[in-house]
Amino acid sequence: MISPKPGGWPYAFDGLATAVLDSRGTVLGWTETAADLTGLTAKDVCGRPVQELLADLPGDADAATEIPAFGQVRLRHRSGEIIPVTFRATRVTGSSDLLVVAAPTQNVSDQQQGVDLLRAFSSQDRIAIALHDRDLFIVHSNNLSGVFGCPPVPPRGRLRDVLMDGDAEETEAFLRQVLDTGAPLVRRDQPVRWRHDQARQRAMSLSAFRLEDERGRPTGVAALYIDTTDQWRARRDLDLARKTAERVGGSLDVVRTAQDLADVTAPAFGDFAAVDLAEAVFDGDEPAKRLGGGDLRLRNAAMAPAAAGWPAGIERGDPVPPFLDHPVVRSFQHGETVILSRDEYISVIGDPQRVEFLLPKGCHSVMVAPLHARGLTLGDVSVWRVGSSVPFTEDEADLMAQIASRGALAIDNARRYTREHRAAVALQRRLLPPATTDAPAGETAGVYLPAGGGAEIGGDWFDAIALPSLRLALVAGDVVGHGMSASATMGRLRAAIQTLADLELEPDELLTRIADLVQRLATEAPPADQDTVGATCLYAVYDPVTQCCTLASAGHPPPVLVRPNGTVEVVEVSPGPPLAIGGMPYETTTIDLEPGSVLALYTDGLIEREGDDIGQGLRHLMDTLAATCRPERPLDETGAALLANLADQAPRDDAALLLARTRAVPAKDTAQWQIPADPAAVSEARAWTTRQLARWGLDDLLFTTELIVSELVTNAIRYGRPPAELRLIRHDVLVCEVTDSSPTQPRLRRAATTDEGGRGLFLVAQLAMRWGCRYSPGGKTIWAEQLIEYPH
Missing domain, CATH: 3.30.450.40 (GAF domain)
Structure with missing residues (x-):
């Protein structure tokens, strides 16, 4: 008796029923698999016609003895169940007996479909199929060399015979995982290199599933290899x-x-x-x-x-x-x-x-x-x-x-x-004043920080303007928007403010004039941009003689004051409307500044910090000023420290800062004399002037100063209203001022040869380095300056 090997019969032989028939169809031999298939033993069927086992008996008994070489019939199981089977009959050599092999039709169909599927896969020129045994040796492959252009895989070869070692090990690791777990692998893409073409990297898609026998035991792995280099x-x-x-x-x-x-x-x-x-x-x-x-x-x-x-x-x-x-x-x-x-x-x-x-x-x-x-x-x-x-x-x-x-x-x-x-930055730098100035009224330091860490320039600006009588104008402004248009608008406003400052207008009057200018600029802009033209501005004038500072704001943040003793406070200013809004008045605020006080003017970009409100930003500015603003420290270093944190944050808006440390003209360098309403007072004014210049050691200016004083006092007595005052201020220039209570504007004109008067201001203009007139609520002041040349 032949016994199966320990691993069992190959799957292809499982379930095959075998019988031996004579020429009349009588059963001569019957195998155990035939008994398993029908439930009938050899004792039950041997000696009987095979037709008795069929579920459908043929009508012609003679025809029943004709057994075809192959076909399909239905057998009746001992239990009565009908079993369709497919058979094949072969005559035994040297005998009239027939050997009949049969199997359930479903099994035959499954195996045939499997063969057809494998044949279909094997005929593909873009898909390589390989059957690996349990040791991952390749027992069959159809087209690896055709798909990937590699040499043929040797019998019982391994992937490392055609793939580079690293790629082969990685692929076999996934095949081993499929073999161990039974979980299929579907379309895993990986770059690979083949031994026949190591320099060229290609891509391969791997799909694999486990092969099992009828009892579910793993027998190997079927792997599909697809060249996906083009898709990769x-x-x-x-x-x-x-x-x-x-x-x-x-x-x-x-x-x-x-x-x-x-x-x-x-x-x-x-x-x-x-x-x-x-x-x-x-x-x-x-x-x-x-x-x-x-x-x-x-x-x-x-x-x-x-x-x-x-x-x-x-x-x-x-x-x-x-x-x-x-x-x-x-x-x-x-x-x-x-x-x-x-x-x-x-x-x-x-x-x-x-x-x-x-x-x-x-x-x-x-x-x-x-x-x-x-x-x-x-x-x-x-x-x-x-x-x-x-x-x-x-x-x-x-x-x-x-x-x-x-x-x-x-x-x-x-x-x-x-x-x-670069052009915009160059324009911005040309439009801005020098970073530091030094004037009799004080020293200043300005800093400008573009938005976005320097990526964007805008219309923020600062200015320090030297005015007559040793006074100093301080300006900080912010034009709406960014870019070249904002810089150009800023330049026009700065030029206008400088011009109006030379006219010595009061801060509120100056802002009113600038507001009119901004409204004209808005009407000149394209219709789509008219609503975006606007600005805020803070204008302050400091007088070092009186140590008073007069301020007015057009919608601008209030300045911060650092007293000489280190205390920091916000100057309370009545804010007027921004410059784009006309028809609203501006108010002035006057404060006293001790020598050594630092006034900080800034734009809102300095206090608008991400995540904080304006109040928090202002408090941060005050705290930084308190920590960094020291009398012995240069203002430009203080300004750099103030902007250091802001520069690290790449602010969304540009920022400008102007620091001004005030000075005072000593009392010994000024002198005042009340002018009587009497034409004879002109000679007294000249005498008083002579004595004062002698005290100051300015004898070289005595002649010209007497003439200037004589003409200005004469005009005050003749055309002005009392009270009137003569004031002299000594610094690097000698300032002669005559103030009266009349708002009448003096005019410079060229007198005809026959005129007996009209040459006073013309003479003053010729003798002085410069002259002018400014107005106040109480009247006007006519002034003239002469350069003092001190010996070296």
């Missing part, structure tokens, strides 16, 4: 294009944009990448057009990775060495992306030692794409591959050209912004 490259290209669109162009800084482009291309596209730009691009200018070899005037703008792998000594910002007049260079300058091997790159450079200094270690292939935008070649992006990576292909050159095109547009946008921003 397409996804890689799409991902690279998407990353380029997302990351490149988000900044308007040329160097930052170049670095983003380098970071996108390495390591996704190559092992190393560098972006070189024309030197003019860094400054926002257009690069010169050059053809042929020589110095292309390029400078490195970005490298990726930032440090590792580059030759020692290469740093960002280094100039790119000159090239020979090589056809490759000319192709690049005409906008073509070029691929070079290491030897070809050496021929372009012309110096092997320089190549060793320039190229990353182990580099074997380089691709250089021009950054070409709007007819300008801005520079290039170079990508290197090193080690075992594959050389660049022409298909990749097309992709690199698309990436470079997008990067070039982003860099050109940044370049144009750099040019416009």
Whole structure:
């Protein structure tokens, strides 16, 4: 008796029922599998016609003895169940007996469908199927060599015979997982390298499921291998294009944009990448057009990775060495992306030692794409591959050209912004006053901080204007909006304020005039921009003789005062409407300032801190002033400390700050004399002036000063109203002031030859360095200044 092997019969032989029939169809032999199939033993059926076992008896008994070579019949089980079977009959050699082999029709159909499925898979030219046994040896494969172009797998070979070791181990690990768990693996994509073509990376999709016998015992793994290199490259290209669109162009800084482009291309596209730009691009200018070899005037703008792998000594910002007049260079300058091997790159450079200094270690292939935008070649992006990576292909050159095109547009946008921003900053700096001033009334220090860490300029400004009689005007203003238009509006307002300040208007009157100007500017603007034209302003005038400061605000934040003893307070100012709103009055506030007091004028960008309200920002400003504003510390250092925190936060709005430390004219340098309402008082005024100048040691100015005093006092007595006063102020100039209670405006005119008067102010204008008139609620003051030349 033949006994099955320990592992059981092969699945293909399971369930086969066998019988031996004579020529009449009588059962001569009956196997155990036949008994299992019908429930009838050999004792039950031997000697009986086989037709008695059929569920459908043929009508013709003679025909029943005709047993065909193959067919399908229905057997009746001992239990009465009908069993469809498929059989095959073969005559025994040298005998009339027949050997009949039968199996359930369903089993035969399943096996036939399995064979058909395997045959269909085996005939595919884009799908490779491999059957692995339990030790993962390949027992059958249809088309591995055809799909992947690899050599045929040897009998009972392993994946490591065709795949590189690392890729083979990774793939077999997944096959082992399927064999152990029974969980199928579906479409797992992985990059692989084949032993026959190690330099070229390809992509493979792996699907696998466990093979089992009829008892569910694992017998191996069926694996489907599909070459997905084209799809993998397409996804890689799409991902690279998407990353380029997302990351490149988000900044308007040329160097930052170049670095983003380098970071996108390495390591996704190559092992190393560098972006070189024309030197003019860094400054926002257009690069010169050059053809042929020589110095292309390029400078490195970005490298990726930032440090590792580059030759020692290469740093960002280094100039790119000159090239020979090589056809490759000319192709690049005409906008073509070029691929070079290491030897070809050496021929372009012309110096092997320089190549060793320039190229990353182990580099074997380089691709250089021009950054070409709007007819300008801005520079290039170079990508290197090193080690075992594959050389660049022409298909990749097309992709690199698309990436470079997008990067070039982003860099050109940044370049144009750099040019416009540089022009706007230059305009802003030209429009702003000197950062520090030193006047008899005090010293000042101003600081301006553009918005966004310098990315945006706006219309914030400060000013310190020297006025007659040693007085000082302090200004802080904020124009609505940003950019060139805000800067231009700021320049016009600053010029207007300087002009009106020379007219010595009171702060409230000056702001009223400026408000009228802003309204005119709004009407001149395009209709869509008229509602955005506006400004706020704080104007203050400090008199070092009286030590009084008069202020008026047009919707501007109040100033902060630091007393000489270190106390800090907010000056209470009655805020008027912003300058764009007309028809509303402005109010003045007068405060006393001790010598050494620091008055801080600022714009709202200084106190608008992210996450805080205006009150918190103002308190922060006061605390910083209390900590940093010291009598011995220069004002410019204090201003820099105030803006240090704000600069770190890249404020959303620009900010301006003006610090003014006040001084006082000593009492010994001023003298006043009340003018009687009597024409004879003119001679008394001259005598008083002579005595005062003698005390001050200004004898050289005695003659001209007597004439000036004589003319001004005469006009006050003749045309003015009492009370009147003569005042002399000594500093680096000698100021002569005559004040009366009449608002009548003096006029300078040229008298005719026959006129007996009218030459007074003309004479004053000729003798004084400058002269003028200012008005107050109590009258007017006519003044004249003469330069004092002290001996060295």
